[in-house]
Amino acid sequence: MARTVKPEEFAAKRGEILDAAQRLVLTKGYEQMSIQDILDYVRISSGAFHHYFDSRRALLDALIERIQQESEKPLLPIIHDPQLNAIEKLQGFFDTLDRLRSARKADVVKLVRVWYNDDNAIVRQKVDDAVLAQRAPLLTKIVRQGIQEGIFTISHPDKAGEVILSLLQGMGNTHARLLLSLEHEANEQRNVEEIVSTHAAYMEAIERVLGAPPNSLHRTDAAAVKVWIEAIRENSDHA
Incomplete structure (x- = not known):
């Protein structure tokens, strides 16, 4: 029985x-x-x-599927907030993801160390695809609001979410590589400057894709980058 x-x-x-x-x-x-x-x-x-x-x-x-569900929950209140304009929602979207990563810095650092290994290639691609499928419609909804508000001018709004996420994934991969290279790179300041300029370049690219006003999205700074450098070093000390 x-x-x-x-x-x-x-x-x-x-x-x-x-x-x-x-x-x-x-x-x-x-x-x-x-x-x-x-x-x-x-x-x-x-x-x-x-x-x-x-x-x-x-x-x-x-x-x-569980990763999808957990990462979507904190984003929905921003998407559905009637008091926020499209720029505020887009920046809130990015800020929320940053806060989630910052709240679990130690875990994120450990993840980055193994995430780009060949042994995680399959799961990494599946996560990227799942994130794209989940978040692209949310971003597209923000973009459509921005078009209605006259903030964004984009010829293919249905593809906007996909394009933005592709840019964010590219930026994330570059940042991870640069942060991890600090363990073997003596010139910390040069890497910090490269991370800051990389973030600015991708934010500018997103603004141009959307036809948004220049500098309407936040750029990171050296102080924020150094917080992650410290987390990387702390993890190395305890490895």
Whole structure:
């Protein structure tokens, strides 16, 4: 006779398995992570695992879905705030993502260290695709509001969210590479200046894509960059 599991117990154990998978992806890489690793971490049997997930691929899909849901929640209040104009919403969108990263600096630094390894290529691409599918419509909604307000002038608003996110992903990849290179680069000031100028270049590109007024979006500064440099160094000291 099959064992009956209460919905809350099922959700809790499923979440525990996802927590283990997320930690293992960050420490071993997705390609090196096996189902046996999950079983050992959570201390469950293969049969128990397959009660929650049909396969390793199904586990990855569920992990990506959870990341999507968690990252979307704090953005929705900004999108739906009737008091904000389009520029304020767009800047609020960016600021919220920055605050989420800053609140978990130590975890973000650890993630960056392994995120660009070949062993995480599959999960990295899947996360990028999921983020694009999730956030592009939100950004497009902001862009349409900006067109109605006369703030933005763009010929292809339906593609605006996708273009903005492509720029943000490119900027994020460049920033990660520059920050990590500080561990082997003696000239800190040069890297700080490059990160600041890179951020300014991408923000200017987004403004031009949207036809927004120049300097309508915030640029980062050296002080903000140095906060992340300190986080990188602290992580190195404890590695």
